[in-house]
Amino acid sequence: MQIFTLKIVEIRKETSDTITLCFKQPGLKKVRYLAGQYLTLIFRINGRRYIRPYSFSSAPNVDKHLEVTIKKVPNGIVSNHIHDIVKVDDSIETMSPMGNFIIPDNKDYKTIFLWGAGSGITPLMSIAKSSLSSNPDINVNLIYGNRNKENTIFKRDINVLQEKFTTFKPYHFYTQLSVKEQLPNIVQGRINPEKVLEIIDQNSLNNSIHFICGPTGLKESVKEILLLYSIEPENIFYEDFELVKDPKDFEDIETRNINLFFNGFEHKLEIPKGKSILEVGLDAGLELPYSCQTGNCNTCKGKLKDGLMRMIGLKDIRNDLSKDEFLLCCSHPLNNEVYIEI
Numbered sequence: 001m002q003i004f005t006l007k008i009v010e011i012r013k014e015t016s017d018t019i020t021l022c023f024k025q026p027g028l029k030k031v032r033y034l035a036g037q038y039l040t041l042i043f044r045i046n047g048r049r050y051i052r053p054y055s056f057s058s059a060p061n062v063d064k065h066l067e068v069t070i071k072k073v074p075n076g077i078v079s080n081h082i083h084d085i086v087k088v089d090d091s092i093e094t095m096s097p098m099g100n101f102i103i104p105d106n107k108d109y110k111t112i113f114l115w116g117a118g119s120g121i122t123p124l125m126s127i128a129k130s131s132l133s134s135n136p137d138i139n140v141n142l143i144y145g146n147r148n149k150e151n152t153i154f155k156r157d158i159n160v161l162q163e164k165f166t167t168f169k170p171y172h173f174y175t176q177l178s179v180k181e182q183l184p185n186i187v188q189g190r191i192n193p194e195k196v197l198e199i200i201d202q203n204s205l206n207n208s209i210h211f212i213c214g215p216t217g218l219k220e221s222v223k224e225i226l227l228l229y230s231i232e233p234e235n236i237f238y239e240d241f242e243l244v245k246d247p248k249d250f251e252d253i254e255t256r257n258i259n260l261f262f263n264g265f266e267h268k269l270e271i272p273k274g275k276s277i278l279e280v281g282l283d284a285g286l287e288l289p290y291s292c293q294t295g296n297c298n299t300c301k302g303k304l305k306d307g308l309m310r311m312i313g314l315k316d317i318r319n320d321l322s323k324d325e326f327l328l329c330c331s332h333p334l335n336n337e338v339y340i341e342i
Helices: 075-086 117-133 155-164 195-200 216-230 277-283
Strands: 005-015 018-023 039-044 047-056 068-072 091-095 109-117 139-144 167-172 186-188 208-213 236-239 256-262 267-272 301-306 307-311 326-328 331-333 338-341
Touching: 018 075, 039 068, 039 139, 039 186, 047 075, 047 117, 068 075, 068 109, 091 307, 109 117, 117 139, 117 155, 117 208, 139 216, 155 167, 167 256, 186 256, 208 216, 256 277, 267 277, 307 326
Parallel strands: 109 139, 109 208, 139 167, 167 186, 208 236, 256 338
Antiparallel strands: 005 018, 005 091, 018 068, 039 047, 039 091, 256 267, 301 326, 301 338, 307 331
C-alpha cells in the first residue's frame, strides 16, 4: 500500500466543532481519488500509532486541494488531536484513498438523492460537487438533517451550489427550528423519508440512485421507504462510519486465547467477549495494518491457519475473501485453538 506525506495548506472552520483540513497535492505523484472515497490519516500520539479514515469533502477535478472534514468527538483521541494540535504547514502521513461509496459507472440514472445527517454530509458533498460539475443536467437532491442552521456543516458551500446549479435542490431538516427559518425547503424535525416524498416531485424517483450517510436509524428508515417505492436495492448505497454490532451475534462468543503471527513473531492474546482481534492487538501495542475498522476494506486481513473464527457486523457478504481469510476488525475467535497470520 502506498503511503503519502501531505502538507496542510489551510484549516477551515466549518462549525464550532468541525474543521476541514486542506492538503496540497504532491508535485509529482498526485493522489488519485473518486468522489465519496476516504483518506486514511496516520498519527503518532503519546508514542502510539493511530489510524483514522476521513471522507473527502473535496471533489476530484473540482477542488485544487485534497480536503477532509473532521468533527470533534468528545473524548476522541485523534479528533481532539487534530482540532487542538495540528496546524497549517504540518505534514501528515496518509494511505492511498479507499472506499466503495462512489457513483457507479454502469448505472443509467437521471437523479441523485443524497441523504445525510450531521457529519455524514462529508462524502455527500464530494459526490454532489463532482456530479454537478461533470454533468450540469443531472438532478441532485440533498436531504440533510441537523440541530439548527448554526450546526450545519458546509452551509456556505450548499448555498453556492444552489446558486450555481438550478438542478441542485437542498432540503434541510432542523430539530431546533426558529420561526424565521421556516421556508419551503426547511422542515421541522428529524429527517422523515415519508415527508421528503411529499415535498419532492415523485417522478424524480424514476431512474434515481440514492446515497445514505448517517446514523443507523436514518439508513434503515430511508431504505425501507425507498424499497416500498420500488427502488431497486442495487440503486441504494450507504456508508458506515462505525461497525454496527447486534448483541445477539455475541451470545455464543466467549473470552478466548489466540496466537497471532505478525512480522515474524508469535503473539499470544486474550480476546475478551465483545472485542475484536484488531482492538486487542492494537491495545497490546502491535502496529497492525488497518484503516476503515468497519469491514469495508481489506487492510486488516489475516489468514486463519487453525481454529474457528467468525466475522460479526459486516454489512455485505464478502465474496472476495477466501474461506481462510478474515478481517480482524470484526473477527472473533470461537475456540482456543485459533492461529492467525498477518
